[in-house]
Amino acid sequence: MHGQGMPESFTQGQQIAQLQGKELKCYGPQFGFQRYGKSGQEICSLFPEIGSAADDICIIRSMYTEQINHDPAHTFMNTGSIIAGRPSMGSWLTYGLGAEAEDLPGFVVLMSSGKGGQMQPVASRQWHSGFLPSKFQGVKFQSKGDPVLYLNRPEGVSSHDQQEIVDVVNQLNRAKHDAVQDPEILTRISQYEMAFKMQTSVPGLMDVSQEPTRVLESYGARPGDGSFASNCLLARRLAERGVRFIQLYHRDWDHHDDVGHVKYKAEEVDRPTAALIRDLKERGMFDDTLIIWGGEFGRTPMAQGKGRDHHIKGFSVMLAGGGIKGGITHGATDDLGYSAVENPVSVHDLHATMLHLFGVDHTRLTYRYQGRNFRLTDVHGIVKKELFA
Amino acid sequence: MRKNGGAVSIELAKPFAGGPGKKLQVTVRHSPRHPYQHLGRFRIGVHALAEVDASPAGLPDPILKALQQPASERSDGAKKEVAAYYRTLAPELARLRNRLTEVSNARGYLALEIPTMPVSRSVEPREIRVLPRGNWMDDSGEVVEPGVPEFLLPVEHTSGARMTRLDFANWLVSPKNPLTARTFVNRLWRIYFGEGLTRTLEDLGSQGEWPSHPELLDWLAVEFRESGWNVKHLVKLIVMSSTYRQTSQVSSQLQDHDPVNRLLGRQARFRLDAELVRDNALAISGLLDATIGGPSAKPYQPAGYYAALNFPTREYVQDEGAALYRRGVYTHWQRTFLHPSLMAFDAPAREECTANRAASNTPLQALVLLNDPTYVEAARVFAEKIVREGGNSDESRLAWAFERALARSPTSTEQRVVHGLLQQQRTRYQQDVSAAQALVSTGEAPLATGIPFAELAAWTSVSRALLNLHETITRN
Numbered sequence A: 001m002h003g004q005g006m007p008e009s010f011t012q013g014q015q016i017a018q019l020q021g022k023e024l025k026c027y028g029p030q031f032g033f034q035r036y037g038k039s040g041q042e043i044c045s046l047f048p049e050i051g052s053a054a055d056d057i058c059i060i061r062s063m064y065t066e067q068i069n070h071d072p073a074h075t076f077m078n079t080g081s082i083i084a085g086r087p088s089m090g091s092w093l094t095y096g097l098g099a100e101a102e103d104l105p106g107f108v109v110l111m112s113s114g115k116g117g118q119m120q121p122v123a124s125r126q127w128h129s130g131f132l133p134s135k136f137q138g139v140k141f142q143s144k145g146d147p148v149l150y151l152n153r154p155e156g157v158s159s160h161d162q163q164e165i166v167d168v169v170n171q172l173n174r175a176k177h178d179a180v181q182d183p184e185i186l187t188r189i190s191q192y193e194m195a196f197k198m199q200t201s202v203p204g205l206m207d208v209s210q211e212p213t214r215v216l217e218s219y220g221a222r223p224g225d226g227s228f229a230s231n232c233l234l235a236r237r238l239a240e241r242g243v244r245f246i247q248l249y250h251r252d253w254d255h256h257d258d259v260g261h262v263k264y265k266a267e268e269v270d271r272p273t274a275a276l277i278r279d280l281k282e283r284g285m286f287d288d289t290l291i292i293w294g295g296e297f298g299r300t301p302m303a304q305g306k307g308r309d310h311h312i313k314g315f316s317v318m319l320a321g322g323g324i325k326g327g328i329t330h331g332a333t334d335d336l337g338y339s340a341v342e343n344p345v346s347v348h349d350l351h352a353t354m355l356h357l358f359g360v361d362h363t364r365l366t367y368r369y370q371g372r373n374f375r376l377t378d379v380h381g382i383v384k385k386e387l388f389a
Numbered sequence B: 001m002r003k004n005g006g007a008v009s010i011e012l013a014k015p016f017a018g019g020p021g022k023k024l025q026v027t028v029r030h031s032p033r034h035p036y037q038h039l040g041r042f043r044i045g046v047h048a049l050a051e052v053d054a055s056p057a058g059l060p061d062p063i064l065k066a067l068q069q070p071a072s073e074r075s076d077g078a079k080k081e082v083a084a085y086y087r088t089l090a091p092e093l094a095r096l097r098n099r100l101t102e103v104s105n106a107r108g109y110l111a112l113e114i115p116t117m118p119v120s121r122s123v124e125p126r127e128i129r130v131l132p133r134g135n136w137m138d139d140s141g142e143v144v145e146p147g148v149p150e151f152l153l154p155v156e157h158t159s160g161a162r163m164t165r166l167d168f169a170n171w172l173v174s175p176k177n178p179l180t181a182r183t184f185v186n187r188l189w190r191i192y193f194g195e196g197l198t199r200t201l202e203d204l205g206s207q208g209e210w211p212s213h214p215e216l217l218d219w220l221a222v223e224f225r226e227s228g229w230n231v232k233h234l235v236k237l238i239v240m241s242s243t244y245r246q247t248s249q250v251s252s253q254l255q256d257h258d259p260v261n262r263l264l265g266r267q268a269r270f271r272l273d274a275e276l277v278r279d280n281a282l283a284i285s286g287l288l289d290a291t292i293g294g295p296s297a298k299p300y301q302p303a304g305y306y307a308a309l310n311f312p313t314r315e316y317v318q319d320e321g322a323a324l325y326r327r328g329v330y331t332h333w334q335r336t337f338l339h340p341s342l343m344a345f346d347a348p349a350r351e352e353c354t355a356n357r358a359a360s361n362t363p364l365q366a367l368v369l370l371n372d373p374t375y376v377e378a379a380r381v382f383a384e385k386i387v388r389e390g391g392n393s394d395e396s397r398l399a400w401a402f403e404r405a406l407a408r409s410p411t412s413t414e415q416r417v418v419h420g421l422l423q424q425q426r427t428r429y430q431q432d433v434s435a436a437q438a439l440v441s442t443g444e445a446p447l448a449t450g451i452p453f454a455e456l457a458a459w460t461s462v463s464r465a466l467l468n469l470h471e472t473i474t475r476n
Helices: A048-052 A070-079 A089-097 A159-180 A183-206 A213-219 A228-240 A259-282 A347-357 B061-068 B076-087 B091-113 B165-172 B179-193 B214-226 B231-239 B252-257 B274-285 B321-325 B340-344 B363-371 B373-389 B394-406 B412-431 B433-440 B453-467
Strands: A033-036 A041-044 A057-064 A107-112 A245-250 A291-293 A315-320 A328-330 A340-342 A367-369 A372-374 B002-004 B007-009
Touching: A033 A048, A041 A048, A041 A057, A041 A328, A048 A259, A057 A340, A057 A347, A089 A107, A089 A245, A089 A347, A107 A228, A159 A183, A159 B363, A159 B412, A159 B453, A183 A228, A183 B363, A213 A228, A213 A259, A228 A245, A228 A259, A245 A259, A259 A291, B061 B076, B179 B214, B179 B231, B214 B231, B274 B340, B274 B373, B274 B453, B340 B363, B363 B373, B373 B394, B373 B433, B373 B453, B394 B412, B394 B453, B412 B433, B412 B453, B433 B453
Parallel strands: A057 A328, A107 A245
Antiparallel strands: A033 A041, A057 A315, A291 A315, A367 A372, B002 B007
């Protein structure tokens, strides 16, 4: 079918993005697929390392979403709503479960960029707490400068000076609390203690040079390079320290013009992803850590030059660990890869399933705002029990 | 070169010898002082006459025709036209013409500086339908017209069947409609008491909270409306009330009886809103620029904060001078990446209407107050002020600093603890003057002169401690 007209029966009345009103031609896979592992999962041959973990991962091939443009689709994937301002899934989860980390935020965001120029912007709303209290907001660690904004002391102030000042602040705050008995003051004191600890714990966390060479090599991470590989390693270190929700963004996937560039993306993400899975397994953390790997939508099976347009009717997401059954492929699209037809999974279903794996009933994790109870899944969401180990 | 009305004639210094394969290239450079001052439509003509004059051929047709007639036969209209045309050329009027051009140009520039509001002409309203399950592609829904929910006071239509915006505006402020004034008053009350009389600021309906003092809410609402919607009157009324002027100290009996202060038996204690946290520190230090209005300000912001933006990529260019110290409400609002200091203190991203802000208490807030250059600079400028204006002894300076930051004197414990910090830091910075200098050079405010660096740095540590107190960012 490659190069032939896309049958109208597939596309009629459908929303598409930049190809709207253009001549639609089928565009076959540009890279081969291979079977990997005992399970024989079919994975694109650009991802041999992920292939080597085939028996640990579950591939959902029947995802669909409702939004054709990046920003709303991205917002939908993160917050379950296209209306900006709702809490992100990381905020919901930290609101619901709290976090074990004592000297780190419960929800951390890391971002890396690819070699290509297809950099979609990412808005901070993607990790915003919306109407939930802002302590549940994701904290984006910067790859350059202070890892956490305002983490570094002012010029001319030593760690000891800072400690002296924080001690005085806490002493005076405690005296104030003794006088007025306001519990907010006690919270303030503990937050200053936490902030002070973060000034040591965060640089310690970010300094991956302490990792054995073997580990650095398995991820393909060079300390301080800000790469996806380094961020995967940091994600493991954050998870080890009890951070509840860690979100890694790797930009540069918007291949309208040349889908061949996916091979550069594969070089950037294949090895670190597989290394993270292996590393978590070696440390006995794999069963307690859920990995969700995917984007806000897919790409068309129709050509846009040598590239592909945005596509919402069928795309893939990979899950691993955290109670997910490994080595399975869930759902399928139609013969031309247009629509999810077998066991379709909506974004709300993905959220419901994720919350279930964390022991949370998605219908009962609510927050009252503007006169009604809100949920991450709104009035939708089906827990996909078939995916569970 | 001669100017002739809208025409310029240029004589070449050396004659251009044309011929096959030769080109005369004319370059017209537009380099106006003002971006709108370009040549509009222009023509370029070339001729081979040795001398150029205002030949009859250059005259507009009607003028030429009039002049070709004997003067006695010219109509009055034609005479006027000729005279008017002559005034554009007459050498004796040149000075006045130039003056006129200058004045009308100046007027044009002035007009360009006046902000204009683009207004669209009203057109036939579109047909609006209910979208079944929100599906915008389904036009089977019922056609609807502008209106308000049925359970509210009906809107009076002044003309025709369809409600106009004027009808709606009149409805909003109608004496028969108490909701607007009540909502506003309730929100204003929150500013002065930390909570509204109805705590659900965004919802005074049946899903919202019943007001703690319904009669007070109504009375204030009527007072507000009858004062001609005079906000200042309302603010005065509230802040001069004995309820507002109560202490926030609470007896354990009252605490047990009314833990969340619904009965207003005391003043409330609550954290300042994001913009005010900033304003307060700047005001204490004396740096605050309280100018009202004007363009957005770009205070210090960590480098690379906009790295995730694109189309186009953005480089944050921080302001200089007084703009660095403008009030928080004027901070530049990047919609997808709000200024991190404001965000840390719960300023909303403005993605949803936020009537009631949360007041969270997080470690990031501590990091902002401790390390954001805005607050470090405020502290070192405050330190300078303490040394200059707080008397000559440590004790009088500490007392002065407490008064300025907290509007009260220090307790003896506070005096002792802070004095301990001062002495410790004084010794430390006397041993490391370059560290002292680095600290007191934070920010772009001029470096204090006449105060030793170590002394100023030690006081900066004191003022940093004061600016970080819970009490400093709390409305007590």
